[in-house]
Amino acid sequence: MLQPVLDVRDLATYFFTERGVVRAVDGVSFRLYPGETLGVVGESGCGKSMTALSIMGLVPRPGRIVAGEIRLMGEDLVGKPDRELRRLRGSRMAMIFQDPLTTLNPVLRVGQQVTESIRIHYGDGTWSGGSRRWSWLADPLGLRRRRIAWERAVEMLDKVGIPAPSERMRAYPHEMSGGMRQRIMIAIALSCSPALLLADEPTTALDVTIQAQILDLMRRLQEEMGTSILLITHDFGVVSELCDRVMVMYAGKVVETGPLDAILNTPRHPYTQGLLASIPRLGDRSYRLKPIEGTVPELHALPPGCSYCTRCPVADEYCAAVAPQLKEISPHHHVACHKVAAAPAMAGEGVPS
Amino acid sequence: MxxxxxxxxxxxxxxxxxxxxxxxxxxxxxxxxxxxxxxxxxxxxxxxxxxxxxxxxxxxxxxxxxxxxxxxxxxxQGDLGISLVQRQPVRDLLLSRLPATIELTAVAVLVSLIIAIPVGVVSAVQRYSTLDKLGTAGALLGVSMPDFWLGLVLMLLFGIHWGVLPISGRIPWGMEPQHITGLYLVDSVLTGDWPAFRAAVRHLILPAVTLGTSMAALTMRVTRSSMLEVVHQDYMTFARAKGLSGTQVVVRHGLRNALIPTVTVVSLNIGVLLGGNMIVETVFAWPGLGRLVVDSIYNRDYTVVQAAVLVYAVTYVTMNFLADLVYTLLNPKVRL
Known part of the structure; x- marks a missing residue:
């Protein structure tokens, strides 16, 4: 069997705040295989971004990973010293963020920002682009390294569809459009050919037409470079465009996971069903939106049982008392719900693509 | 620009x-x-x-x-009038005092930056740490201490109690380096006059530290608060995600953004100091512009006071102008 690029087991990331312990990520497990795209879906605050930051080892204080394993190509990242994580960040695993305007440094030229990651990983043995360990001996001033980084950066800008890339290298982020900036961010993330790309809402801040272009670009680059993508989003439209599998998160836990088709067409968890039912449809005015009532519970005061029981239409006392475990209900389709049998499959309510 | x-x-x-x-x-x-x-x-x-x-x-x-x-x-025409008391052109009087003030200002600013920027940055990055608390308390102390008092305390300690540093003037009589720029540090280096250099440095320490302390306090507070804002920006996290170390992120990505407000404060401060600090120059008998003005006020030398006030105002306005220019260099978004 294929070795997974990313193998996360029972990951738990807690925040130790003055108001109590916030279980941002609470026992999440999943695998990501080479060239695959896994969508992570859920409302704001469900722990999807924290899952990504935990993988990168960038959980902000006062949070930290308290349990679990994160294996990147077999190597456990949890508990690794920052020195070693730094070698992997940007080279083996890369991350892109939601808002390219605030994610690119406003006072540095694009070229500096794109070459930076290539320059630091050049020669540390993680960049697949070449260079031997001791090459700096032959290049003490880093001139060769700079030139290679520059050439590679121009190549990447070209690859992500930036016109006149050598000239754009000298531009500042604010001189570009939102779509261009997002392309730059993707170029930076993929410049060292990472095996894993964590994309945190990469299209949320963009216009719809630009969104489609960026998704297209990501798909094309993925095919070309074979990168595995963990795509975090709350947009089922994006999921249906790009993902092979989907993982639905609620209050720090995985509630349902399965192949794209199964999740979109036969969702079994009431939360997933609720999410899909709350998507507006084009051209169908008779269709009433069905919002999920209530709000996400406070993460430091979760009910002992199923976190969703406060909003779930089918929950009973048993749900409130005992937390459900993920169960496989059909091949590769897992659901964490006591009422799987009771909640009928919501056939035919998938997202029109 | x-x-x-x-x-x-x-x-x-x-x-x-x-x-x-x-x-x-x-x-x-x-x-x-x-x-x-x-x-x-x-x-x-x-x-x-x-x-x-x-x-x-x-x-x-x-x-x-x-x-x-x-x-x-x-x-x-460059004519500032004649000093009523000294019967010399006011311009010559001012010019003879200007180097002393410039030298003191430059060293004081250097002292303040050397203290303020690292302390401000570290305070912000490690917020609420012991270092931050010490830095913030120190800044409060620095702002609160009046210059004349700090100057006198330093004089008493280093000049009189321990006797390690001179407490008045720029240099002992007769040791002045050959006049080139009027800045003793520069002139002594240019002529290779090391005893003069050493003497000039020793005379500079106490007044420069006195002036630099209050300035450092202010600069540190501005740097800390702007750095605090910068630390939580997305681009800082993104830089970490590229594989940069914490220090690299702060230095390469944080500092330049954080220093934009600092530049404004520092340049306005320089504007004030270049006018000559009357109090510190008087306390340390520093023969600069500030002392000239104080003496002239006592002597009712109106033309000198008038010219000096004019010089202050012009210096201040010019520093403001320079601050704007530096601003545009630091922040590419300010396209002017």
């Missing part, structure tokens, strides 16, 4: 400076006390006619607008 902007911004200085001359001149004109009487105060035997003749010679019998016009025309 375009040349047109610089020229435009520079032209804007003209009305400001013009207004300053008017205010300065009016203030001196309205000040009670007759300059001619001051001049002849020490001399017996001057008759009322003598005074009248002298007044006419100086043009003091003319109406306000004529006097002002002559003053401005003189200014344009």
């Amino acid at each position: 375009s040349a047109a902007y610089i020229i435009n911004r520079f032209l804007q200085l003209i009305p400001v400076v013009f207004g300053v001359t008017l205010v300065v001149f009016a203030l001196m004109y309205l000040t009670p006390g007759d300059p001619v009487e001051v001049i002849f105060a020490g001399e017996s035997g001057a008759t009322a006619e003598d005074l009248e003749r002298y007044r006419r010679e100086l043009g003091l019998d003319q109406p306000f607008h004529i006097q002002y016009l002559r003053f401005v025309i003189g200014l344009l």
